[in-house]
Every structure is written in C-alpha cells, then in structure tokens.
Amino acid sequence: MSESNASSTSISGRKDLQLICDLIPSESRVLDIGCGEGDLLDLLKLEKNIDGRGVELSQVGVNACVARGLSVVQGDADRDLKHFPDNGFDYAILSQTLQATQRPDSVLKELARIGKKLIVSFPNFANWRVRFYLMFKGRMPVTSTLDAQWYNTPNIHLCTIEDFIGLCDELDLKIEKSFILSNDKIKHVESSAGPIMNLVAEQALFVVSSHIEK
Amino acid sequence: MQEIQSDTSDKGSIGGESKVHVFDSALQLVSGESLQPFSVAYCSWGKLNADKSNTILICHALTGDQFAAGDNPMTQRPGWWNTMIGTGKPLDPEKYFIICSNVIGGCSGSTGPASINPETGKPYGLDFPVITITDMVRAQEKLLDALGIDTLLTVIGGSMGGMQVLEWANSFPEKVFSAIPIAGSARHSAQNIAFHEVGRQAIMADIDWHGGNYHAEKTQPRKGLAVARMAAHITYLSETALTRKFGRNLQDRDALSYGFEADFQIESYLRHQGFTFVERFDANSYLYITRAMDYFDIAAEHNGKLAEAFTNSDTRFCVVSFTSDWLFPTSESIHVVRALNAAGANVSFVEIESDKGHDAFLLDEPEMFKTLNGFLSSVAKDRGLA
Numbered sequence: 001m002s003e004s005n006a007s008s009t010s011i012s013g014r015k016d017l018q019l020i021c022d023l024i025p026s027e028s029r030v031l032d033i034g035c036g037e038g039d040l041l042d043l044l045k046l047e048k049n050i051d052g053r054g055v056e057l058s059q060v061g062v063n064a065c066v067a068r069g070l071s072v073v074q075g076d077a078d079r080d081l082k083h084f085p086d087n088g089f090d091y092a093i094l095s096q097t098l099q100a101t102q103r104p105d106s107v108l109k110e111l112a113r114i115g116k117k118l119i120v121s122f123p124n125f126a127n128w129r130v131r132f133y134l135m136f137k138g139r140m141p142v143t144s145t146l147d148a149q150w151y152n153t154p155n156i157h158l159c160t161i162e163d164f165i166g167l168c169d170e171l172d173l174k175i176e177k178s179f180i181l182s183n184d185k186i187k188h189v190e191s192s193a194g195p196i197m198n199l200v201a202e203q204a205l206f207v208v209s210s211h212i213e214k
Numbered sequence: 215m216q217e218i219q220s221d222t223s224d225k226g227s228i229g230g231e232s233k234v235h236v237f238d239s240a241l242q243l244v245s246g247e248s249l250q251p252f253s254v255a256y257c258s259w260g261k262l263n264a265d266k267s268n269t270i271l272i273c274h275a276l277t278g279d280q281f282a283a284g285d286n287p288m289t290q291r292p293g294w295w296n297t298m299i300g301t302g303k304p305l306d307p308e309k310y311f312i313i314c315s316n317v318i319g320g321c322s323g324s325t326g327p328a329s330i331n332p333e334t335g336k337p338y339g340l341d342f343p344v345i346t347i348t349d350m351v352r353a354q355e356k357l358l359d360a361l362g363i364d365t366l367l368t369v370i371g372g373s374m375g376g377m378q379v380l381e382w383a384n385s386f387p388e389k390v391f392s393a394i395p396i397a398g399s400a401r402h403s404a405q406n407i408a409f410h411e412v413g414r415q416a417i418m419a420d421i422d423w424h425g426g427n428y429h430a431e432k433t434q435p436r437k438g439l440a441v442a443r444m445a446a447h448i449t450y451l452s453e454t455a456l457t458r459k460f461g462r463n464l465q466d467r468d469a470l471s472y473g474f475e476a477d478f479q480i481e482s483y484l485r486h487q488g489f490t491f492v493e494r495f496d497a498n499s500y501l502y503i504t505r506a507m508d509y510f511d512i513a514a515e516h517n518g519k520l521a522e523a524f525t526n527s528d529t530r531f532c533v534v535s536f537t538s539d540w541l542f543p544t545s546e547s548i549h550v551v552r553a554l555n556a557a558g559a560n561v562s563f564v565e566i567e568s569d570k571g572h573d574a575f576l577l578d579e580p581e582m583f584k585t586l587n588g589f590l591s592s593v594a595k596d597r598g599l600a
Contacts, residue, residue, distance in 0.1 A: 053560070059565055062563070062565075063564050063584070066589055067584045067589075069588050071561060073551050074564070080555075083552040085555075085556055085557075
C-alpha cells in the first residue's frame with residue numbers, strides 16, 4: 001500500500017469513486033483501506049450517510065482525513081488488518097491498493113474476515129496496451145494507468161483479471177458483480193471472465209463476498 | 215449555573231480565576247481507602263450552553279495545574295496551554311465551555327499530601343493515601359456532577375492528561391462523547407517507571423525531606439525535587455531539540471572552567487528548570503502523582519485485554535502522538551489504536567511530525583491544531599452544536 005497509488009492509477013479519477021459510492025447501501029459500516037486523503041469516505045458520508053473508517057499508510061493522507069472530520073488511522077494493509085474484528089464492517093474497500101501490498105492473498109483473506117462484502121479495484125496488467133508495450137518495446141510497461149517506472153512503482157504485485165478471478169477461487173471468495181473500465185468508461189459486465197474482457201479492461205472493479213465460515 | 219460562568223468579556227485575555235469545590239462526602243479510592251472531605255480546584259472558560267452539551271474537560275499533565283489558559287496567578291506566567299485555548303484556537307471559549315481541574319494529589323488547590331489532614335490538623339505528608347489515575351478521574355467526575363454537567367463533548371489532555379482521557383473513556387464511557395489522548399498511553403512503561411523512581415529517590419534522599427514530614431520541620435527537599443525535575447525534564451525533550459537549542463555551547467564563559475560549575479548552557483538551563491520548579495511544586499505531590507502514573511494500566515483490570523476496556527464504546531477517539539517523543543512514543547499510541555480497532559470503536563490516529571520531543575503537545579504545532587480543529591468541528595456537528 002502506498003500514498004502514491006492514487007496518482008499511479010489515476011485514470012478513472014472520480015468515476016471510480018462514484019461507482020463505489022453507488023454500490024454501497026445507505027447507513028453501511030465501511031472500512032476503506034488505503035483511503036488516501038479521504039475523498040471516497042467523504043463522498044460516502046455525504047451521499048450515503050455511512051459509518052466510515054479508513055486506514056492509510058501516508059501520514060500526510062491521514063492528517064488530511066482527520067482534519068476533514070473523518071475517522072482514519074495510520075496503518076498498513078499488510079500489517080494492521082489483523083487488529084480489526086470479524087465481520088466488523090458491511091463493506092471493506094480496497095481501491096487501487098491490492099497491487100501495492102506485500103501479500104495480496106493475505107490481505108484479501110483478512111478483508112474477507114473483516115467485511116461482509118469487499119469492493120476491490122485494480123489495474124489490469126493484461127490490457128492490450130500493456131501487452132503491446134512489453135511485446136514491441138521489450139520494456140516494463142508505462143501507461144497512463146501505470147505511469148511509474150519499474151524501479152519506483154508502488155505496484156509490486158500487478159495482476160490480470162484472470163489472475164484475480166483465480167485467487168478468489170483459491171480463497172473461496174465469490175464474485176458478485178464485475179465492472180471493467182476501458183477508454184475512460186465504466187461498464188457493468190455479467191462476467192469479467194474470458195479473454196476479451198482481460199484484453200480490453202484497463203481497470204477492473206469487483207464486489208466480492210466471502211464463502212469463509214465465520 | 216451562574217457561579218461557574220467565568221467572565222470572557224475582557225477582550226484578548228481569558229482570565230483563569232480558580233474556584234474550589236469542597237466535597238463533604240468521601241472520595242472512594244482504588245486502593246480501598248477514601249478521602250473525606252476533599253476539594254477540587256478548577257478554572258473554566260466560556261459559557262455552558264442551554265442543553266449542557268458543549269463542555270470540554272482538559273486533563274493536565276504531571277506537573278500541570280488548572281491554569282491552562284490566561285495567566286497563572288501562582289507563577290505570574292502564561293497558562294500552560296495558551297497555544298490551544300482561546301478565540302479562534304482549537305479549544306475556543308466562544309464555542310465551548312472549557313474546564314480544567316487540578317488533579318487530586320496535586321498542590322495547586324485540590325486535596326493533596328500538603329493539605330491538612332482533618333484527623334491530625336497537620337499536613338497529610340505520607341499519611342495521604344496513594345492515589346491512581348482512576349481516582350483523579352473520579353474526582354473530576356464528582357466536580358462535573360456538582361456543576362450539573364452530565365456529558366462531555368470532549369475530554370482532552372497530553373501525557374498524564376492523555377492517561378486520564380483514556381481512563382475517562384474506560385470508567386464513564388456514557389459520559390464521554392469524544393476523547394483526545396495526546397502523547398499518552400494506556401499503561402506506564404518500564405522505562406518511564408524507572409525515570410520516576412530516579413526522581414522519587416532523589417527527593418527521598420534529600421535530608422530536608424524528613425520522611426515526607428518536611429512541613430513540620432519547616433524545610434523543603436529543594437535539592438532533591440530540583441534533581442528530580444532536571445532528570446525528568448530531559449525526558450520531555452529530544453536529542454535534536456537539545457542539540458539545536460544548546461549544542462555544546464558554553465554558559466557565560468569563553469573556556470571550560472576545569473571544575474563543576476555549569477560550564478555548558480544545557481547544565482545552566484537544567485539547573486534553572488530545577489530551581490524554578492521547586493518554587494511552585496510540592497515534593498510529596500511529585501511522589502504521589504508519579505506513583506499514580508506508574509500504577510496506570512487499563513488492560514490490567516480487563517484480564518490484560520485492552521480492547522475489552524472499550525467494547526461497545528460509542529465514544530469517538532482521536533489519538534495523537536509525536537514522531538520525536540521517546541517518553542510516550544508513537545508505539546504506545548498505536549497500542550491504544552489497535553485495541554480501539556479491535557473493539558470496533560470509532561478512532562482516528564495522527565502522528566505529528568515534530569523534533570521537539572514529548573513537550574511538543576504544549577508547543578505551537580500547526581499540524582496538531584489543524585487535526586484537532588477538524589476533529590472537534592466534526593464532533594461538534596455530530597453533537598448538534600454547529
């Protein structure tokens with residue numbers, strides 16, 4: 001998790017946030033992991049009157065959140081999720097953060113324990129632009145979605161949509177809703193599985209529920 | 215309520231007229247003993263609103279007092295939290311009714327070891343019962359009860375004040391709408407107990423201490439208390455701050471004296487700190503209050519599980535620490551934050567970047583003010599004040 005996630009995957013901007021906001025019922029208890037300066041929590045508070053908490057690695061981000069009246073603590077997705085209680089939240093959100101964690105599998109497992117449902121979004125490394133970049137330039141892809149160099153990117157565990165679906169299967173997590181983002185448009189898709197989605201999607205967003213016995 | 219509304223009409227200055235509330239009833243102490251009668255001295259700023267929902271309680275640190283704002287009539291110096299309290303500041307008397315009381319065991323008006331023991335007609339000395347942070351909070355609760363205040367919008371304090379804040383949330387969760395422990399801890403660490411023991415031994419080693427009976431001997435363990443303060447004062451600063459402020463600079467001389475005078479500015483500074491402290495603080499109070507801090511361990515009364523102290527708490531917490539504080543380091547605040555998270559409590563946590571050490575909570579720290587302004591506005595809004 002890193003403070004620079006937002007800027008390194010900024011293509012969807014507010015659209016990403018608005019989609020998440022639309023997906024969450026009013027008055028929910030929400031935990032936003034990697035909440036940055038609190039834009040999403042603020043939006044959710046305003047539009048859905050949620051009971052929101054945030055965890056953010058960057059102290060600058062945390063201070064900005066608390067100064068705007070949000071309940072946010074400084075913390076690390078890899079290290080601090082274990083301190084949250086089982087089923088403490090209706091929704092746990094991991095927006096553009098999964099690929100920046102040390103162990104995405106452990107983070108997902110912890111989140112499935114904490115949240116009844118998860119909302120996870122990440123950049124799709126199988127997008128055709130990324131593939132073309134690597135194929136023709138022979139260098140680590142730098143795109144508008146992934147705008148950092150290999151040596152300074154916070155995104156240390158990039159994955160594809162198929163990879164994510166595979167991990168959810170392995171962790172016994174059920175994908176309830178899928179959205180893909182391409183050409184700056186968000187599209188609800190029945191299933192994000194399959195080679196075409198994996199090729200066109202720049203980013204993906206999933207609503208996931210846990211099969212784990214709690 | 216007239217008697218508790220201090221006059222804020224005097225623009226620019228917010229006077230801290232101290233009042234004393236005398237309780238004829240007994241204060242039941244954690245040790246099993248009790249204090250009767252007992253007094254609580256306090257100052258207040260601002261006005262209580264009609265539905266009594268705008269009270270902020272300030273809890274002071276080890277050597278603090280009720281004179282948080284305005285001028286301290288005992289020392290002729292500005293109140294210890296003038297940076298925080300005042301119009302347009304985070305604790306704004308235009309918006310809130312702000313109270314700060316001297317802790318029980320203290321020496322600026324509340325009952326402490328220098329007070330007269332009704333059984334002997336002489337100062338308590340070491341006959342004063344050992345008090346705890348919980349006892350301090352119980353006394354504050356009695357005061358608020360006497361003033362007709364049922365709930366606190368916020369209870370706020372730094373260092374030992376932060377301990378009291380957490381104890382308030384533990385003892386009286388239903389009365390605490392929000393809590394701001396700054397540079398605090400839910401337990402006193404081994405290192406901190408060690409420093410306190412050095413201070414106490416310095417006092418007790420002073421021949422003028424007389425087993426705590428120095429009032430009768432018309433003496434004061436001045437040297438012992440001064441040394442205790444000097445040692446403690448080092449723990450309130452950071453190496454960076456000491457180096458910046460003093461370095462190896464010499465005091466009033468161009469060369470080393472090859473003796474044991476205060477050659478270095480830091481020595482001179484510490485000696486000054488020690489000797490001015492003696493003028494305003496009672497040595498036995500220092501023993502009792504440091505002991506109260508040492509005994510503090512909220513988890514101990516919850517089977518060692520700190521989270522259990524805050525289960526089902528509706529209190530909103532804003533935990534604050536400072537990067538260079540090695541006396542109450544950030545790790546202690548994180549310990550509290552993790553317990554609050556585990557309890558499902560509503561918690562914010564901010565670590566402020568500062569090189570000023572533990573004392574940063576008393577100083578001009580714009581980032582801290584910004585954070586507290588944001589938190590307090592949000593809390594006031596939730597409480598229906600804004």
